Amino acid sequence: MLIVDKVGRRGLLIFGGIQMFVTQMIVGGLIGTNLGDHGGVSKAIAFVILVMIGIYIAGFGLSWGPLGWLIPSEIFPLEIRSAGQSITVAVSFVFTFLIGQTFLSMLCHFKYGIFFFFGVWVAIMTTFVYFLLPETKNLPIEKMDRVWREHWFWKRIVGTENNVVTIKEEEA
Secondary structure (H helix, E strand, C coil): CCCHHHHCHHHHHHHHHHHHHHHHHHHHHHHHHHCCCCCCCCHHHHHHHHHHHHHHHHHHHHCHHHHHHHHHHHHCCHHHHHHHHHHHHHHHHHHHHHHHHHHHHHHHHHCCHHHHHHHHHHHHHHHHHHHHCCCCCCCCHHHHHHHHHHCCCCHHHHCCCCCCCCHHHHHC
């Protein structure tokens, strides 16, 4: 959390997403080629898999883990922030519960492919951030609504207010 405003939310999410995607693909590939459906792996391969999982966790802990709580708390207007954050927490808990309930069944059916399955979801999330999440680095929370109103995609959904001064006009 100490480096979020220095590096930026988008940068951290994209970096962490790439790191998580690459490690998921490596682990899936190593398990698929060395273990298959049954059998074992050498100690060297097992060590590499453990290191890759550690790198994955570090990437998640640097990006998607904490920022998944921070960004939603910043994007809602003050009037609805508590309700918006409550919905965010509820949705997060529901999906965490669903993943927890289905993971073992998916593991039995997908086997090593489960790493590719979740890797593809990380790639989708990272692509979403790259194209659709505006950067809010060093932006006061009071001006957050302007970022969404000026974004090429979200301005069609959020709309505009008649008396809103754009960030570019304010800096001039």
